[in-house]
Amino acid sequence: MVKCLQASLKRASARPRPRWAAVAGHVLGVALVVALGAQATKAWANTVVGSVSLLVGQAHAIGPDGNTRKLERGAALHAGDRIETPVGGHVHVQFIDGGRLSVRPMSRLTIEDYSTPQPNRPASGAIRFRLEAGVVRSITGQWGDAAKDRFRLNTPLAAIGVRGTDFAVRAEPDKTAAAVYTGAIVLAPMDSACAATFGPCLNGSERLLTESMKGQMLQLARNQSTPELVPAVDLLAQSTRAVPFGAVAAAPPSRAVARPLSSGIDGPVSEALAADTARKASNVPAPVVTQFQWGRNTNALAGDTLSRPSAELLAAGARPSVGIFSYTLFTTAAPMAPSAVLGGGDAVVSLRLANGYAGLVDIYGQSIETVAITGGSLNLDFARSLFSTKLQLLGAKLGPESLAAEGTVSRTGQFYSTNGNQLVAGAVTPDGKQAGYLFEKRVSPGVVRGITLWGR
Numbered sequence: 001m002v003k004c005l006q007a008s009l010k011r012a013s014a015r016p017r018p019r020w021a022a023v024a025g026h027v028l029g030v031a032l033v034v035a036l037g038a039q040a041t042k043a044w045a046n047t048v049v050g051s052v053s054l055l056v057g058q059a060h061a062i063g064p065d066g067n068t069r070k071l072e073r074g075a076a077l078h079a080g081d082r083i084e085t086p087v088g089g090h091v092h093v094q095f096i097d098g099g100r101l102s103v104r105p106m107s108r109l110t111i112e113d114y115s116t117p118q119p120n121r122p123a124s125g126a127i128r129f130r131l132e133a134g135v136v137r138s139i140t141g142q143w144g145d146a147a148k149d150r151f152r153l154n155t156p157l158a159a160i161g162v163r164g165t166d167f168a169v170r171a172e173p174d175k176t177a178a179a180v181y182t183g184a185i186v187l188a189p190m191d192s193a194c195a196a197t198f199g200p201c202l203n204g205s206e207r208l209l210t211e212s213m214k215g216q217m218l219q220l221a222r223n224q225s226t227p228e229l230v231p232a233v234d235l236l237a238q239s240t241r242a243v244p245f246g247a248v249a250a251a252p253p254s255r256a257v258a259r260p261l262s263s264g265i266d267g268p269v270s271e272a273l274a275a276d277t278a279r280k281a282s283n284v285p286a287p288v289v290t291q292f293q294w295g296r297n298t299n300a301l302a303g304d305t306l307s308r309p310s311a312e313l314l315a316a317g318a319r320p321s322v323g324i325f326s327y328t329l330f331t332t333a334a335p336m337a338p339s340a341v342l343g344g345g346d347a348v349v350s351l352r353l354a355n356g357y358a359g360l361v362d363i364y365g366q367s368i369e370t371v372a373i374t375g376g377s378l379n380l381d382f383a384r385s386l387f388s389t390k391l392q393l394l395g396a397k398l399g400p401e402s403l404a405a406e407g408t409v410s411r412t413g414q415f416y417s418t419n420g421n422q423l424v425a426g427a428v429t430p431d432g433k434q435a436g437y438l439f440e441k442r443v444s445p446g447v448v449r450g451i452t453l454w455g456r
Contacts, residue, residue: 048076049114050099054092054297054310056323057105059085073314082110085134090323092298099127099141102298104236107134116143126150126198135235137168149199154190158220158227161186161200163208168235179217179235181365184210187218187227215363232363234447236299236324287354287455291333291429292436293318294451299326301359302367306451321427322414322438327451329427329436336430342413343382343432351378351428351435351454358450360398360443371395371448378435378454380409380428387415389424391439391452398448403441426452 052075059071064080071091077083083091085107093101095114103109110130127144129136131153140162144151153160155171158178166182178187188194188206200206207227209218217232295310295318310328314320318330336342343349358371376391388406395401405424407417413428415437426437435454440447 047079047115048096049079049111050077050093050095050101051075052077052091053094053100054090056090056297056310056320056328057086057088059083059089059091059103077111079111079114082108084108088323095141097141097143099144100139101129102137102236104135104137107136108132109134109136114143127152128198129153131155131169131171133171133173135168135170137166137236138162139166152198152201154195157190157222159188159190159194159201163200163210170235174222175219177217177219177230177235178209179232179363180209180211180213182211184208185218187220189220189225189227234363234365234442236365287352287434289354289434289436289453289455291331291434292321292427292453293330293332294436294438294453295320295323295328295330297323297326297328299365301326301357301361301370301449303359303370304357304451306355306357306453321436322416322425324425324438324440326449327438329438329451331427331429333429333434336412340430341382342409342411342428342430343380344430346432347381347383349380349382349432349456351380351433351456353378354453354455356450356452358393358439358448360395360445360448362446368445369395369397371398371401371450373450373452376452378437380415380432380435382409382432385409385411387417389437393448393450395448397445398443401441401443401448403439405439 052071052073055071055073060068061071061077062068062082062084063078077093083103085091085103085105087105089105091103093103097116112128112130113126116125125143125147127150138153140151144162145165148162151162153169155169155176158176160169160178163184163186167178167180167185169176169178178185186200186206186208188201188203191203194201194203205226207218207229209216215232216229218227219230220227293313294307295313296304296307297310300307307327313330318332321329321331323329353373353376356373358373360368360371362368372394374392374394376389378387378389380387385408386406387409391403393401393403403422405417405419405422407415407424409415409428413430415428416425417423422439422441424437424439426435428435433456436452438451440449
């Protein structure tokens with residue numbers, strides 16, 4: 001059809017035309033170009049480049065036309081889509097060339113381009129993402145591996161090209177940080193020349209980071225002209241901090257400060273219950289937990305047999321409660337009725353450790369050793385919406401280590417605590433009889449992390 005219209009226009013242009021005809025022909029030509037351009041734009045925007053392979057919590061995508069759609073597992077994603085995750089939202093994307101992307105909670109990422117090189121046109125394909133805020137992990141697929149000079153991830157401050165396959169990026173208003181797990185990346189300050197190109201940006205201020213540079217990552221602050229190498233941190237764990245799904249109603253600061261809940265280190269709350277649990281532990285069988293189960297996502301601990309694949313639990317109808325990149329706690333407990341009281345009427349409850357698994361990993365998430373959980377306590381004060389917990393850990397390389405935390409419990413039974421170098425995030429059943437939480441603590445060899453289940 002287009003060729004016919006072009007031929008007609010050519011024949012018409014060969015004949016003498018009055019001025020009005022020339023104007024009409026010009027208008028027709030412009031209309032044709034606009035129509036063809038609109039069709040091309042629409043076709044590009046409708047190109048499916050991948051799909052959602054895992055969804056925890058909620059997330060949505062905003063298309064090039066401005067329409068917003070709620071994402072679900074298996075949902076198609078197109079070139080031009082912007083993926084947005086709220087607190088607790090976490091999306092895994094599987095691209096058509098085998099590439100993978102993990103969009104962490106509280107992140108905004110746009111798939112600006114994702115196309116394969118055409119035959120005899122090696123510069124025609126390109127992969128480009130724009131991370132406006134938050135954290136992503138990218139593992140390149142066949143297209144990215146075959147054309148590293150056409151792959152780019154931009155943040156407001158930095159342009160990142162790849163010379164490898166697996167890396168993570170965190171974008172903040174005043175800082176961009178990037179770590180490499182496999183291969184290498186090139187990070188450069190963003191400028192107008194970089195913004196319009198693909199591949200590594202070579203503007204004279206770029207820095208290279210490779211997987212062999214253990215213990216380091218690249219960081220670029222707003223006031224810096226050149227990226228710098230800094231001691232590496234776990235961007236994936238540090239950024240998401242195992243945030244609970246949905247809104248968590250924290251106790252007012254005045255209550256938490258005026259009446260702290262003891263985790264066994266200081267303060268007078270719930271220590272009697274914890275001591276009673278410890279005294280009876282040798283004579284009482286381990287509690288059985290039936291309403292919580294751990295699902296493992298990507299990067300689960302080596303040797304873990306406590307969890308099941310998250311996809312299996314989702315397919316079985318279990319609901320996600322809390323989670324991070326590696327694990328999600330699923331529940332089969334019925335949701336709380338609006339008039340129900342959390343804890344089943346008990347003001348204070350002490351739960352015993354039913355099961356757990358922990359490991360020591362390095363800053364890249366590689367396993368160092370399995371860590372034994374030798375004891376612990378979990379105390380819940382429903383009257384004041386507070387919790388405390390303590391764990392004893394032991395490993396050959398880790399040595400003896402302890403974790404102690406306290407924090408708030410939401411109206412729906414989720415609890416969360418972090419103090420800078422450690423975190424605890426979990427949930428309790430509406431009747432207060434079963435619970436589970438994950439934990440992380442940064443230690444000198446790396447990070448000790450694990451999952452636990454608790455019952456009466």
